[in-house]
Amino acid sequence: AQKVTQAQTEISVVEKEDVTLDCVYETRDTTYYLFWYKQPPSGELVFLIRRNSFDEQNEISGRYSWNFQKSTSSFNFTITASQVVDSAVYFCALSEALYGGATNKLIFGTGTLLAVQP
Amino acid sequence: ETGVTQTPRHLVMGMTNKKSLKCEQHLGHNAMYWYKQSAKKPLELMFVYSLEERVENNSVPSRFSPECPNSSHLFLHLHTLQPEDSALYLCASSQGGGAYEQYFGPGTRLTVT
Numbered sequence: 001a002q003k004v005t006q007a008q009t010e011i012s013v014v015e016k017e018d019v020t021l022d023c024v025y026e027t028r029d030t031t032y033y034l035f036w037y038k039q040p041p042s043g044e045l046v047f048l049i050r051r052n053s054f055d056e057q058n059e060i061s062g063r064y065s066w067n068f069q070k071s072t073s074s075f076n077f078t079i080t081a082s083q084v085v086d087s088a089v090y091f092c093a094l095s096e097a098l099y100g101g102a103t104n105k106l107i108f109g110t111g112t113l114l115a116v117q118p
Numbered sequence: 119e120t121g122v123t124q125t126p127r128h129l130v131m132g133m134t135n136k137k138s139l140k141c142e143q144h145l146g147h148n149a150m151y152w153y154k155q156s157a158k159k160p161l162e163l164m165f166v167y168s169l170e171e172r173v174e175n176n177s178v179p180s181r182f183s184p185e186c187p188n189s190s191h192l193f194l195h196l197h198t199l200q201p202e203d204s205a206l207y208l209c210a211s212s213q214g215g216g217a218y219e220q221y222f223g224p225g226t227r228l229t230v231t
Binding site: 033035042043044045046047050052095103104105109111 | 149151159161163168173174206208210212214217218219220221222223224225227
């Protein structure tokens with residue numbers, strides 16, 4: 001069965017520290033997609049990144065970077081020089097195709113609560 | 119205006135009430151979703167609609183009834199709920215297919231008394 005594990009329930013850092021959020025997934029599919037979402041206190045999930053299983057290049061977007069390693073089934077997320085505004089719950093998700101691929105469902109991990117202290 | 123809107127943002131209802139949650143997407147997507155987010159639990163997919171046809175019903179009790187009249191609107195009709203149904207209900211939309219990310223609305227915080 002498909003599964004996403006985020007072993008870190010809560011992380012607390014001081015502003016300007018770097019922090020890495022771990023994500024480990026399980027799937028039997030050879031083609032799959034991984035996502036990261038941010039959920040600030042307002043509640044709305046904000047899409048951060050999508051990665052397909054054939055692209056193992058690391059990606060950097062400003063202070064955010066992602067490390068995808070198929071060999072260890074991991075898709076970790078690093079925030080460099082963290083800021084108070086980064087405080088949120090972060091979810092990793094794995095996509096599973098539905099209805100012959102016409103749509104998909106996201107299988108979420110339990111999330112990691114990141115608290116950045118000033 | 120955000121791409122996916124939900125109303126109401128907060129709802130308190132008794133167990134005998136009937137209410138509906140509304141979701142509207144302004145992104146031209148063809149798939150819409152309802153998720154339930156309870157404390158200490160992963161987000162749970164409830165329903166999926168693709169091109170206005172329900173393609174997934176994730177063993178959701180019949181007291182939750184979805185409706186998708188067109189590709190831009192999605193409703194969740196609620197009746198005779200239980201206190202354990204109190205949660206954040208999130209609506210999402212996507213272009214469809216496994217390659218596409220889902221965009222979420224702000225959610226409706228439901229409290230069943």
